[in-house]
Amino acid sequence: MRYGYKASAEQFSPAELLDLVQLAERVGLDSAFISDHLQPWRHEGGHAPNAVAWLGMALERTSSIVLGTSVLTPTLRYHPAVVAQQFATLGQVHPGRLILGVGTGEALNEQAIGVEFPELKERFARLRESVRLIRQLWAEERVDFEGEYYATHGATIYDRPDPADAGARIPIYVAGGGPATTRYAARFADGHICTSGKGDEYYRDTIVANLEEGLEKAGRASAEVDRMIEIKVSYDRDADAALEHTRFWGALSLTQEQKHAVHDPIEMQRLADELPIEQVARRWIVGSDASAVAGAIAHYVDLGFTHLVLHGPGHDQRRFLEQLSEDVLPLLPR
Template sequence: MTRPPLTIGYKASAEQFTPSQLLDFGVLAEQAGFESIFISDHLQPWRHTGGHAPAAIPWMGALGARTERIVMGTSVLTPTFRYHPAVIAQAFGTLGAMFPERVILGVGTGESLNESALGIPWPDIKERFARLKEAVQLIQQLWRDERVTHHGEYYTVENVTIYDRPEKPVPIYIGASGPAATRLAGRIADGFITTSGKAPSLYADTLVPALEDGIEKGGRAEKDVDRLMEMKVSFDHDGDRALEDTRFWGALALSPEEKVSVEDPSEMERLADELPIERVASRWIVSTDADEHVERIQQYIDLGFRHLVFHAPGHDQARFIKLYGEEVIPRLRALELD
């Protein structure tokens, strides 16, 4: 079976840069040949000092106005607490109408850091999953049907019409790191989002089988579900710089148990800064060798991930876009010719 071509994306680090900086990086990424750009939607960043948390929805509108072809998405937004699903259907319907076939809605079950600050009691994963499933199905219905009334377990709408929406519904991708949400992505979503740098067995033995099981249970084909891997990479000709660049993102190396109840960016920052640099860097491909990057990325491609969104941790994003665009991306493209 012929594999679909690779899609190469760029991660806009919303937690690290101002909205204006991110717009400039998005323009540079399009000029450098990246095909998609994804941004997280956080109310609060992972760290207080030097942290940022721009709202993803208006930012995507600004990016669409400054670019011509790049596909824009969230990785991820939580449509279940801060936002009512109908509000997300309206907002992304508008974005999709303004920028046809250039918008993706990436969603997930959320994190207490973003929701509890608003006084929202943080439920267990079972409820968060149930909320996500109902929210996604309601959004899909609001885009599909002219007038919707829904009395669900968590959400209610009465005779709602989304008036401004594209002819073709905006694709919905579900982000997950566990089997239940991954299986849901296979059953009902247009794409699946996960992140690199965890134990290889998680992907090979848990997530990919769950995704394929969901696709089968949904009566769908493999080609119906995009597989997106957010690749965490630190590439520079200076090895010390490539290693130290990961420091800002130390919170990603905290275990779920270490951060699950942390609701203050200052506390998250303190915990992350206590980690040794070797543990901080463990979530990233850190190397000065472009061929090594390609070799390690190949492991994810072999698992079926064809949409690779590259997240670089350094403060000089323009440098990363140039270096990766010139030295690594062409080598990845060459894999498709083998």
């Protein structure tokens, strides 16, 4: 089992996040993940540092914690060859400490700079093609690639991971909540990323079942794919504070249909603020009883997940990490 920390780029400045990821390492967490947002979920109090630039700084300020994106979209704002170069550069200096988490994207991050945001079918096709190109660029000296969406002509990533050195390899995790992306992750990726709070039936029948189907079709062992889940947990020794902390993240309780076409943080904030706190909190494990909170987190282990990344919603993340490490982490399965 591995336990990680969600470095909430949408809520904290780059400097604050650097302090927090160092604290996450000190309290014993194994990993930390940052989302690559051009714009945050909220206009007021929101932040959106560049994830790749921040990863370089965070790697320099830590020594052992594994760092990654959850997620970056290597298909619209970025050409996949540029992503391949960025992560190869970071991996040269910090081998074995990077994960490239990728996904199909959000309108919020693309349309602000005039990028057309296609339907999911095309976004998923772009994602598959980009992953294939990134891996080819990491593996081969000169790459001529002619895809439906991307092309390279004699391209070389000169400082790429050494294919013969397993320790220098950069794993690729694929984020997705539907059957197709989940099966794809099981067949071709090193890990799968999803989020908590959607009910046991969804995780058993959509996530785990499709992971198993994809693994079987690919002839891969279960251990070859890390089953990562971001768990929304608002733990505080003050029960009222634990509930109130969730309010900043009201946008996560909007439906996919509500969020899909929204590309303005001000509008996203307006929609989220209309939700009652009880609805916002439904997506979260909320409580002040360490044993109960630990049990709710551990339930995801029972469902089959192997890498639990804990996302605390409050503004005082130092308080969250310290209370979590003192009260909850010792109660979790290892």
